[in-house]
Amino acid sequence: MGNLADYIESYLKRLLESAAEGVIEIQRRELAERFRCVPSQINYVLATRFTHDRGYIVETRRGGGGYIRILRLSFGSDQDLASLIQTEIGDDISARRADALLIRLEDEGLLNENDRAFVKAVLARETLRVHPSYRGVVRASLLKAMVMALLRQ
């Protein structure tokens, strides 16, 4: 965790933590200055870390008085987690999206680092055994089953 993108990511997440509404508004130029980097680095961080899959929505506005607004979507405790997981994962999921979901669950404090790594490793290994065209389906099954099993505790 030693690169710039990681630092910027955790800075933004800290800001989000302390923001009551789960929304923050920043200026790209200002943030770039704080980290002494090029402004487009901020876009890189947003594009790779604050994706929809990981549970964020990013809105921006150009021009004078422009801004970048980052909104964190929460799973909310109201809904039945099982059906939420079901719809979130579906019947077929890519390795990338599976990973994003696991990171999101970790961010939400629903899984710890160990469990996340465990699930990821099992997915990688088990998925290798089946024919490539079935991997998405098998991955989805495994992911749902394991996440549900772990969340039951």
Add this chain to the structure above:
Amino acid sequence: MGNLADYIESYLKRLLESAAEGVIEIQRRELAERFRCVPSQINYVLATRFTHDRGYIVETRRGGGGYIRILRLSFGSDQDLASLIQTEIGDDISARRADALLIRLEDEGLLNENDRAFVKAVLARETLRVHPSYRGVVRASLLKAMVMALLRQ
């Protein structure tokens, strides 16, 4: 026990011993330099000594600031349990045998009635989605993953 791979293995294990969390993070290039070998030698050590079966999880990241993270699953004596589960279930299992195994685990007090029913239900539901000729394989994957997840607690 005089070869390079063994030295690297024991070096990493020593690091893991002294790491509080059972997790270490290294750089492949740096480690290769320390042992004066090519970087791919590190991959060899990881692939042969730090396997899932032996209770390790390895996560890596490429690119600038990349790393290799080795995580030791510390479920003490359950380590044997993991490989036992593996050999017991194998790569392909029938619904009947899966059921029998679950009952046995319940009898042994490793799973409670609830968990057993849960696993059984998931197996039934998820295997339906895949082509019949793949069901045994998918069932085995799911079963292993879920049982391990549940037993980890």
Add this chain to the structure above:
DNA sequence: AATCGAAAGGTCAGGAAAGGTCAAAGCCAG
């Protein structure tokens, strides 16, 4: 109202810095 310039933010391609893969050569116990 139309125009223009300044002040945002956006896009994209390229180079550098990791780590990954695979096959061939090397080594050694049996």
Add this chain to the structure above:
DNA sequence: CTGGCTTTGACCTTTCCTGACCTTTCGATT
């Protein structure tokens, strides 16, 4: 002297970071 671990090296993929150039918005000036 052969089969199975080791070790190496050539080549590949992913991730990060920057810089050049583009688009949008706002407000002041005509």
